[in-house]
Amino acid sequence: xxxxxxxxxxxxxxxxxxxxxxxxxxxxxxxxxxxxxxxxxxxxxxxxxxxxxxxxxxxxxxxxxxxxxxxxxxxxxxxxxxxxxxxxxxxxxxxxxxxxxxxxxxxxxxxxxxxxxxxxxxxxxxxxxxxxxxxxxxxxxxxxxxxxxxxxxxxxxxxxxxxxxxxxxxxxxxxxxxxxxxxxxxxxxxxxxxxxxxxxxxxxxxxxxxxxxxxxxxxxxxxxxxxxxxxxxxxxxxxxxxxxxxxxxxxxxxxxxxxxxxxxxxxxxxxxxxxxxxxxxxxxxxxxxxxxxxxxxxxxxxxxxxxxxxxxxxxxxxxxxxxxxxxxxxxxxxxxxxxxxxxxxxxxxxxxxxxxxxxxxxxxxxxxxxxxxxxxxxxxxxxxxxxxxxxxxxxxxxxxxxxxxxxxxxxxxx
Numbered sequence: 001x002x003x004x005x006x007x008x009x010x011x012x013x014x015x016x017x018x019x020x021x022x023x024x025x026x027x028x029x030x031x032x033x034x035x036x037x038x039x040x041x042x043x044x045x046x047x048x049x050x051x052x053x054x055x056x057x058x059x060x061x062x063x064x065x066x067x068x069x070x071x072x073x074x075x076x077x078x079x080x081x082x083x084x085x086x087x088x089x090x091x092x093x094x095x096x097x098x099x100x101x102x103x104x105x106x107x108x109x110x111x112x113x114x115x116x117x118x119x120x121x122x123x124x125x126x127x128x129x130x131x132x133x134x135x136x137x138x139x140x141x142x143x144x145x146x147x148x149x150x151x152x153x154x155x156x157x158x159x160x161x162x163x164x165x166x167x168x169x170x171x172x173x174x175x176x177x178x179x180x181x182x183x184x185x186x187x188x189x190x191x192x193x194x195x196x197x198x199x200x201x202x203x204x205x206x207x208x209x210x211x212x213x214x215x216x217x218x219x220x221x222x223x224x225x226x227x228x229x230x231x232x233x234x235x236x237x238x239x240x241x242x243x244x245x246x247x248x249x250x251x252x253x254x255x256x257x258x259x260x261x262x263x264x265x266x267x268x269x270x271x272x273x274x275x276x277x278x279x280x281x282x283x284x285x286x287x288x289x290x291x292x293x294x295x296x297x298x299x300x301x302x303x304x305x306x307x308x309x310x311x312x313x314x315x316x317x318x319x320x321x322x323x324x325x326x327x328x329x330x331x332x333x334x335x336x337x338x339x340x341x342x343x344x345x346x347x348x349x350x351x352x353x354x355x356x357x358x359x360x361x362x363x364x365x366x367x368x369x370x371x372x373x374x375x376x377x378x379x380x381x382x383x384x385x386x387x388x389x390x391x392x393x394x395x396x397x398x399x400x401x402x403x404x405x406x407x408x409x410x411x412x413x414x
Contacts, residue, residue, distance in 0.1 A: 001387050003031045004089060004098045004115075006108040008081070010069060011035075011053055012043035014244070017271040018300055020104065021056070022197050026376035028060045031383065034092050035062050038069035038081060065092070075147060078107060085111035093119040100124060100386055102379075106131040106151065109158050116161065122386040125162035129172065131155075133293035138218075156181050164188035164382050169319035172296030190382055193320070195375035196303035198367060203309030203359055204279040219287040219315075220253065222337045226313070227285060228258035233346045234353075241266045242277050278308040282353055287337060290317025297321075303370035306330060309359035311352050313345065328365045330358070 005024055009016045016037065024035055035057065044050055044066070057064045067084050070077035089111055092098060102124040103112035109125050116123040132151035135141040141148045159165065159181040167173045170191050176183065183189075231237045239259055241250060247266045254264055269277050278284075284305040288294060297319045305312055312331035316322045325331040332348045334341055352358055 001031050001100065001383065002096045002098050003027070003033045003100050003102060003383070004092055004096070004112075004121075005033060005035045005102045005104070006085065006089065006112055007035070007037045007104040008069075008107040009037065009104065010039040010043055011037045011057075011064070012039055012046070012049055014271040014274070015300070018196075018304075019194055021053070022372055023376060023379065024062060025057070025060045026372070027379060027383075028062050030380055032096070033062050034065065034096060034098070036065045036067060036085065036088060036092070038067050038085075040069045044068075082107065082110050086114050089115045090118060093121065100383055102126060104128060106154065106158070109162075110154055113154075113157060113161050122163040123161060124164045124166060124382060124386070125158045126166045127158070127168075127172075127296065129168060129296035130175075130293040133291070134297075137289055137291040137293050155179075159183050159187075162187060163386055164190065166190050166192050166379075166382070167296055168193050168298035169296055171319050175292065175295045178292075188382055188385055190378060192375050192378045193298040193370060194300045194303055195370045195372040196300075196307045196366060197372045198307050198370075201275050201278065201304050201307035201366075203363055218289050219337070221257065223285060223287045224254050224257035224259065226287070226337075226342055227254070229342055229346065230283075230285075230349065231259055231263050234350065237263055239264050240277070240280060242269050242274070244268060274304065275308060278304060278310060281305070281308075281310045283349065284310050284312040284331075285314075286312070287315045287334075288318050290315060294318050303366060306362045307366035307370065309362045311358050311362055313349060324365065324369055328361065330362045330365050 005027075007016065007020045009020060011017065011021055020035075020037070024033060027033060054064060065088055067081065067088065070081055085108070089101075093101075093115055098115075098119065098121055100122045101112045101115055103109040104126045105128045109123075109127075112123050112125075115121065132141075132148055132155055135151070136143050136148060156179075159176070159179070160183070163186075165183075165187060167189070168191070173189060173191060176189075227239050231239060239254070241254070241264070243250060243266070247268065251261075251264065251266050254266075255261060267277075284301065286299065286301060288297070288299065294317060299318065299321060302312060302314070302321055302325075312325060314321055314325060314331060314333055315337055316333055316335045322333045326333045332345050332352065334345055
């Protein structure tokens with residue numbers, strides 16, 4: 001089957017390498033795949049990295065079309081990117097006789113929905129969370145603003161027009177009803193969390209110090225304050241912050257939060273080096289703003305940390321993460337980030353770090369919930385269902401091992 005995969009995330013970014021490239025190289029084993037991505041200027045200026053990625057995709061038989069990502073002015077730039085995507089996508093659909101369009105995220109789904117209507121293809125809306133509400137929660141958009149209303153209008157169209165909807169979390173699926181959208185009863189709905197390549201992210205020897213991580217954080221100040229608390233209360237602590245952000249600013253804010261300079265290491269790493277850094281760690285710490293939009297979120301770093309045998313400290317309210325961590329005893333889940341609850345959690349952290357079975361438990365949870373091979377299999381199953389039926393049929397399959405679904409209808413056995 002000919003498949004068009006649209007990603008607004010660039011493949012040369014760490015997220016694109018982790019959550020796009022690793023998937024499409026597996027999907028291409030079963031389908032002819034054309035991949036369109038939007039690459040940032042700073043990334044395409046690195047010719048060695050560009051050639052390496054192009055060669056990797058070509059070796060897998062993937063046709064890669066690179067479009068330029070435009071940032072400013074925000075609304076007009078995104079509109080231009082959508083128009084470019086429609087033009088290029090239309091040429092691909094006409095030339096390759098595309099049967100299924102897989103769109104990753106909201107902007108790519110605007111392109112995909114337009115192409116679906118032009119070429120009568122099937123559409124997989126891989127939503128990656130409630131993007132419009134995330135923009136509001138992050139303070140980038142005002143509630144009720146024109147751009148927010150426009151994004152929600154398109155969101156309604158995605159839910160109505162998609163042949164399949166993929167959510168990162170069961171909590172996200174359970175929130176669909178509150179949106180008030182008329183989802184056709186024939187729409188396939190599947191839960192596939194962000195997964196990790198378990199062949200790359202594996203446990204290994206560690207530094208003897210207690211190490212935390214601050215990478216791609218949302219709640220920076222609470223995370224830094226908590227790391228400072230651990231630096232005071234635990235023995236021989238080193239705080240390792242792996243980030244693509246402004247390192248000088250992060251160091252200044254970390255010192256202001258109370259992390260001693262002698263116990264702080266701030267560094268940057270590309271995706272290929274991340275397993276090595278994670279294996280240094282004894283504990284991963286990240287806090288994300290809990291809100292409606294985050295019910296659909298599944299942090300990539302949770303899968304990667306657990307896969308390398310690293311327990312975590314997280315806050316409640318982020319998709320299915322809290323339940324998985326708590327139920328399998330692979331970390332500490334804070335119901336709120338208040339000083340008393342943070343203080344009380346230190347003893348739980350101490351017990352976790354002294355548990356010799358914890359590393360193995362973390363790895364087994366990753367194998368059960370976040371195995372990339374299983375995630376790819378679930379996507380291929382969605383494609384197969386779309387390909388085999390000219391009309392959309394209701395298929396609610398079992399999620400990845402260990403997750404639950406609200407529907408009682410099971411995937412029929414072949």
